[in-house]
Amino acid sequence: MTHELRRRVAVTLGLIAAAEALRWIPVPGVDPRAFLGFAAVMPGARIFHELAGRASIGTLGVGPYLSASILAVLIFLARRRGSPGETTGYPFEAHALWIALPIALVQGLAYAVFLQNLGRLPVVPSPGPAFLATAALTIAAGAMLMAALARLISRHGVGNGLCVLLGAQLARSQSSRHAADWLDGGRGLHHNAPALGLLVAAFLLMAVLWLSARWTVAESSPADAPGAADPWWLRANVTGVAGLALAKSVLALPVILASYLVRGAFTPTWVLELDPARPAGAVAFVALSILATWLFTTWALAPARLVLALPVAGEDKPEGGFGERTFERRALGATFWFAVGAPVAVVLFGWATRRLGAPGLSATALAVLAAVTLDTFHQFRTHAAMARALAAPAGERNCGVCGGLLAGDEAFCPACGAAFEDAPACGAHPGEPALARCVVCAQSLCGDCALERDGRSVCGEHAGVAFVEGWAVAAVAETPVEAEGLRRRLAAAGVEGRLLVGTCAALQGTLGLYDLTPVVPLVAHPSCGGGLVRVLVRPGEYGRAAELLAAPAD
Numbered sequence: 001m002t003h004e005l006r007r008r009v010a011v012t013l014g015l016i017a018a019a020e021a022l023r024w025i026p027v028p029g030v031d032p033r034a035f036l037g038f039a040a041v042m043p044g045a046r047i048f049h050e051l052a053g054r055a056s057i058g059t060l061g062v063g064p065y066l067s068a069s070i071l072a073v074l075i076f077l078a079r080r081r082g083s084p085g086e087t088t089g090y091p092f093e094a095h096a097l098w099i100a101l102p103i104a105l106v107q108g109l110a111y112a113v114f115l116q117n118l119g120r121l122p123v124v125p126s127p128g129p130a131f132l133a134t135a136a137l138t139i140a141a142g143a144m145l146m147a148a149l150a151r152l153i154s155r156h157g158v159g160n161g162l163c164v165l166l167g168a169q170l171a172r173s174q175s176s177r178h179a180a181d182w183l184d185g186g187r188g189l190h191h192n193a194p195a196l197g198l199l200v201a202a203f204l205l206m207a208v209l210w211l212s213a214r215w216t217v218a219e220s221s222p223a224d225a226p227g228a229a230d231p232w233w234l235r236a237n238v239t240g241v242a243g244l245a246l247a248k249s250v251l252a253l254p255v256i257l258a259s260y261l262v263r264g265a266f267t268p269t270w271v272l273e274l275d276p277a278r279p280a281g282a283v284a285f286v287a288l289s290i291l292a293t294w295l296f297t298t299w300a301l302a303p304a305r306l307v308l309a310l311p312v313a314g315e316d317k318p319e320g321g322f323g324e325r326t327f328e329r330r331a332l333g334a335t336f337w338f339a340v341g342a343p344v345a346v347v348l349f350g351w352a353t354r355r356l357g358a359p360g361l362s363a364t365a366l367a368v369l370a371a372v373t374l375d376t377f378h379q380f381r382t383h384a385a386m387a388r389a390l391a392a393p394a395g396e397r398n399c400g401v402c403g404g405l406l407a408g409d410e411a412f413c414p415a416c417g418a419a420f421e422d423a424p425a426c427g428a429h430p431g432e433p434a435l436a437r438c439v440v441c442a443q444s445l446c447g448d449c450a451l452e453r454d455g456r457s458v459c460g461e462h463a464g465v466a467f468v469e470g471w472a473v474a475a476v477a478e479t480p481v482e483a484e485g486l487r488r489r490l491a492a493a494g495v496e497g498r499l500l501v502g503t504c505a506a507l508q509g510t511l512g513l514y515d516l517t518p519v520v521p522l523v524a525h526p527s528c529g530g531g532l533v534r535v536l537v538r539p540g541e542y543g544r545a546a547e548l549l550a551a552p553a554d
Contacts, residue, residue, distance in 0.1 A: 030124055057141065058146060060104060062166060064107060065143065068095075073092070097144075107143075108139030112135035162507065163507055196353070200361070236334050243290075243343075247291075301517070371506040379500065428446070453465060455467070472538070477535060480499065490545055504527075507524065
């Protein structure tokens with residue numbers, strides 16, 4: 001593990017700890033002991049585990065930021081009259097941050113009112129307008145700080161920051177719910193623990209297999225460079241749990257309306273039957289999930305995007321025609337078993353956990369947690385592979401600046417550009433000794449000429465080049481398919497390229513939601529949390545790569 005990768009891992013773990021610490025800082029004006037006392041007297045240990053620790057400035061988490069990103073996508077589609085069109089340059093992230101602030105203020109005020117009116121216990125010793133204003137502002141500030149932590153993880157850590165923070169939150173909530181089930185279940189759950197562990201392991205294994213499944217979309221045209229003529233493929237698990245979440249919300253709507261509109265002490269029996277734990281509700285949930293998944297799949301798989309990506313890679317359209325109907329039939333056929341199997345698996349998992357005495361475990365939460373873990377692991381492996389590719393094959397010593405391996409006769413560090421005792425003079429000022437070398441153009445630099453960018457020495461001409469594990473960012477694409485087209489174009493010219501995909505697709509329990517379309521209704525934008533799709537090249541090949549990508553494709 002290189003010095004930069006160790007630093008990224010440490011930054012990621014430290015920011016996760018900082019986000020979790022916000023959940024332990026109580027809201028000003030709230031008595032934490034009284035709040036925990038109120039939670040303790042509620043019937044059932046589950047209420048305690050659900051409420052304990054929530055009277056904090058981090059209680060909203062990244063929820064307002066995520067909701068704001070979804071609203072920013074809907075506003076963009078409304079302006080484009082439902083057609084995604086061209087999204088390059090549209091400030092999704094800026095709009096999401098501005099929208100998140102009022103959402104956090106409203107939710108913070110609502111939560112402050114809840115705390116002020118919480119039972120007869122003095123949870124808020126000094127209630128009133130001053131407490132409401134202070135609590136709302138503090139909770140909103142905590143939510144915006146969570147969004148900032150997510151963006152810092154995406155930029156300086158490993159993985160998409162929003163996915164990482166929500167993954168940590170899901171892991172904590174699922175463990176606390178299981179602990180509540182364990183306390184409430186008594187000996188029954190204790191005896192069923194091995195069976196429950198096997199059930200969770202089997203479901204996670206199935207989720208990983210679904211996340212890894214893919215289908216070939218089109219064969220590439222012949223190319224001389226290796227790796228440029230691989231088939232084009234997409235993931236079979238396109239929408240993840242987005243359809244399941246939409247179906248669950250639709251089924252919960254009658255219950256919410258009945259609670260507000262129905263007068264009296266009874267609830268209509270047909271509303272109770274919509275519970276997915278009941279047979280009729282389970283059938284309705286499966287049917288709605290299949291329809292919703294088909295809807296999201298239609299939105300996410302836009303054949304026009306793939307047709308545009310092929311010329312970018314210097315390839316022709318697939319032979320035999322590539323009409324939208326043909327693509328949609330193949331796409332729906334490839335994703336059919338997931339669309340049907342996912343809701344059935346969720347229903348069966350819920351039935352089994354209830355029988356085993358652990359109803360608090362959520363199949364959708366475990367699916368999202370598996371996707372976040374797999375996505376973060378893939379990004380970690382990409383970072384490690386890029387670092388190994390730039391390391392000296394037989395290094396005799398380590399650079400004192402970046403820790404990279406060096407050969408014995410090197411005057412400059414190939415990773416960071418730092419100079420050693422026998423370095424030549426500066427290229428622009430021959431009378432000055434060189435303190436570094438530009439990692440892009442290999443120009444010797446003195447103290448006045450040397451600039452630092454992401455831990456690498458660069459000249460003034462290449463001061464705007466970004467680096468990840470020593471690789472230069474040659475392009476930022478909207479989608480992974482577009483980035484793959486750029487990589488294949490570079491590979492055809494003999495330039496090695498690597499992809500680093502950091503979108504927030506894992507939030508929906510999938511890794512392929514944004515492969516073709518960057519804007520999908522009712523879900524967050526892929527850049528949420530600072531996510532980027534980057535094409536990286538070796539620093540010495542950056543100039544050639546920039547020329548190749550700037551020139552029109554053949």
